[in-house]
Amino acid sequence: MMIQTNQEIQxxxxxxLNLKxxxxxxxxxxxxxxxxxxxxADYVGDSLGLSKIARxxxxTKNIIFAGVLFMAETASILNPGKRVLMPDKQAGCPLASFLDGNTVNTYKEKYPGVPAVVYINSTAETKAETDVVCTSSNAIKVIQGIQNEFKSNKVLFGPDENLADYVKQKTGINIINLPDEGFCYVHNVxxxxxxxxxxxxxxxALITVHPECKREVRELADHIGSTKxxxxxxxxxxxxGNEFIIGTELGFVQRVQKDFPNNKxxxxxxNFICRNMKLSTLEKIFNLLNNLNNDKHKVxxxxxxxxxxxxxLEKMLKYS
Ligand code: SF4
Structure with missing residues (x-):
């Protein structure tokens, strides 16, 4: 099925919708x-919000997750009884690829007693080796919570260096980047x-940007926030009647334009587009619906x- 024109899309x-x-x-x-x-979609949201909706x-027994792999993994971890499927399992997140579980353990050995926090944009294997996970909306609370629990004046945090810098700037906490370099190629550019x-x-226009943006960009914004x-x-x-300038991925901007048609x-x-997110297509979703029992799509x-x-992940919920 080749989908190109508006009529073909509809x-x-x-x-x-019928197959679903x-x-x-x-x-x-x-x-x-x-x-x-x-x-x-039945639900549109950010990664954690969608995992909670799944739970x-x-x-339904089958959930199709149109996103990137770490998101589907999180949905699967929080919903052990359900089959989570992806239209294209090649859709990984380059930010998540900056950090693996071995590197987390190497840093923990180098900094004994310092808690390790990872952004939800990391693989399941990385999350498994850390003390707590956070999102861009709860990062400050989670990092303060784990710092108090460990009674440590330092925190290991990764893989997004811009989010780390944002938390450091807001709280003054001594954050050690885990690893030294890590960024989202869409926001960092x-x-x-x-x-x-x-x-x-x-x-x-009011300016709102994501905390994965660099400090020089964040400093120009009226508001800094997670996707939600x-x-x-x-x-x-x-x-x-405000106008807004939004600094994040284009799909989100288009959604906001659709939901708030009376605002500019x-x-x-x-051009700020995540190519990995765009690996999911209507055609792949259609094919998946016709091959639901094929485990090659199962996460x-x-x-x-x-x-x-x-x-x-549960510790994150405790601190957020
Ligand atoms: S926008 Fe950035 S963080 Fe999100 S999936 Fe794409 S590369 Fe990963």
Whole structure:
């Protein structure tokens, strides 16, 4: 099935919606998916939000997760009784690839007694070797919580160096980057000059950016927030008729434009696209729905890793 024109998109969306109902499947889509995939999803959200939805609001045995691998792994870890499937298991996250479990253990040996915190954008194997996981919205609370628990004046944190810098800037906590370098190629490429240019064109617009952006970009923003945090920021301010400049992945910007049609929403740059997220397509979802029992799409986390990673995820919930 080649899908190219608007009419073909709509026809394939209809086919997918019928198949989804007939085969009793829930589709979860991250905000960075294309709008055409977001439109056929039962739920759209950020990675942790979607995992919680999978746990609390889905009755189907099969869940299709349109996102990247660490997200589907997290959904699988938090939902051991369900089959979590990906349209394309090659969709990994380059940020997560900066850090593996062995490196975490090497740093823990080098810094005994210092807690290791990892961003949710990491593999299940990495999460299993750390003391606690955090998201971009709860990073400050989680890091403060684990620091108190360990009574340590330092915290190991990775793999995103910009999020680490943001927490350091906000709290003054002595953070050791784990590993030395790690970033999201989509957010790290955003420059202060990109933001300044759009702001000149739209001087009344409020600027909101993701904490995975560099400090020079964050310093130009009126608001810094996680994906959900940015969404809520726009929602709270829509009544003032505001215009917004958004510094994050294009799929999210398009979603906000669709949900708030009476406001003017500008991307910092239309080229900020996560190619890995875009590996999921309507065509692949259609094919998956026709091959639900094929285990090549199933995301499996071995029990020994899932059990340890679940402890780090549950500790995050305790501190956030
Ligand atoms: S946007 Fe960045 S963090 Fe998110 S999946 Fe893509 S590379 Fe990973």
């Amino acid at each position: 026809e394939s969306q209809k086919l997918i 109902k007939e085969k009793d499947v829930t589709i979860l889509a991250h905000y960075y998916q294309t709008l055409e995939i977001q439109e056929i 609390d609001h889905t009755n 955003i420059k202060d000059l990109d933001v300044i240019k759009v702001k000149k064109e739209h001087p009344n 945090g940015m969404y809520d920021y726009v929602k709270i301010n829509t009544s003032k 929403i500008y991307p910092v740059n239309e 499996t986390v071995p029990d020994n890793i899932a059990n340890k990673a679940r402890i780090s």
